[in-house]
Amino acid sequence: MIIYLTGFMTSGKSTVGPILANVLGLDFYDLDEEIVKREGMSIVDIFEQKGESYFRKVETRLLKEISNNDDVIISLGGGTITIDENLKFMKENGFIVYLKVDNETLYRRLKNKTDRPLFKDLVMNENGKEEFIKRINNLLDKRSRYYEQADLTIECDSRPVGLTVDRIAQSIQRKINEKNKH
Numbered sequence: 222m223i224i225y226l227t228g229f230m231t232s233g234k235s236t237v238g239p240i241l242a243n244v245l246g247l248d249f250y251d252l253d254e255e256i257v258k259r260e261g262m263s264i265v266d267i268f269e270q271k272g273e274s275y276f277r278k279v280e281t282r283l284l285k286e287i288s289n290n291d292d293v294i295i296s297l298g299g300g301t302i303t304i305d306e307n308l309k310f311m312k313e314n315g316f317i318v319y320l321k322v323d324n325e326t327l328y329r330r331l332k333n334k335t336d337r338p339l340f341k342d343l344v345m346n347e348n349g350k351e352e353f354i355k356r357i358n359n360l361l362d363k364r365s366r367y368y369e370q371a372d373l374t375i376e377c378d379s380r381p382v383g384l385t386v387d388r389i390a391q392s393i394q395r396k397i398n399e400k401n402k403h
């Protein structure tokens with residue numbers, strides 16, 4: 222079984238993923254971390270020096286590569302699921318969980334981080350909340366229809382990490398039990 226964690230930047234995929242894997246006794250991969258390892262560059266450097274479309278190509282290739290593992294949790298990048306080819310592949314090969322977080326919470330988490338290329342300029346230019354919220358909403362308008370294709374949505378705005386992990390773990394456990402019955 223492959224469990225894919227999707228959701229907006231800073232929704233918590235990379236924070237929740239390793240804890241969830243530990244709780245369920247599964248292996249863990251973080252797609253962004255695999256890209257950084259393979260390219261020997263940070264995500265920001267890849268975007269700045271090689272461009273977003275190059276990043277997306279590597280992302281799609283490595284998504285398929287790490288999906289050769291079984292019994293694994295994979296934390297995706299925030300944009301991975303918005304590539305139709307990736308969405309189709311994950312629907313066919315795993316169980317997708319959407320970590321849904323409201324725009325105010327995303328703003329609080331994003332406003333000081335310079336390691337997200339799609340928000341770095343706003344942070345560096347010390348833009349105000351309005352600009353952040355506008356960009357978050359614009360991206361969410363385009364991306365929600367992809368995130369909502371997930372098999373399970375967990376609303377996790379200000380929920381402690383442990384509770385998010387518990388809720389996903391219970392849901393996955395139910396799935397595994399069902400599978401074992403058949």
Ligand SMILES: Nc1ncnc2c1ncn2[C@@H]1O[C@H](COP(=O)(O)OP(=O)(O)OP(=O)(O)O)[C@@H](O)[C@H]1O
Pocket residue numbers: 228229230231232233234235236237253296297298299300330337378379380381382
């Ligand atoms: N309850 C919470 N659950 C998850 N993360 C939280 C929570 N409260 C605060 N945070 C913080 O929010 C941030 C979540 O970032 P994280 O890197 O996990 O997101 P991500 O979904 O992997 O983003 P990206 O798409 O950019 O990889 C971290 O800085 C984490 O410490």
Ligand SMILES: O=C(O)C1=C[C@@H](O)[C@@H](O)[C@H](O)C1
Pocket residue numbers: 229230253264297298299300301336337338339
């Ligand atoms: O939402 C996005 O498009 C991204 C999210 C991050 O996980 C990284 O994959 C990168 O910063 C792009």
Ligand SMILES: [Mg+2]
Pocket residue numbers: 234235236253296297298
């Ligand atoms: Mg991440």
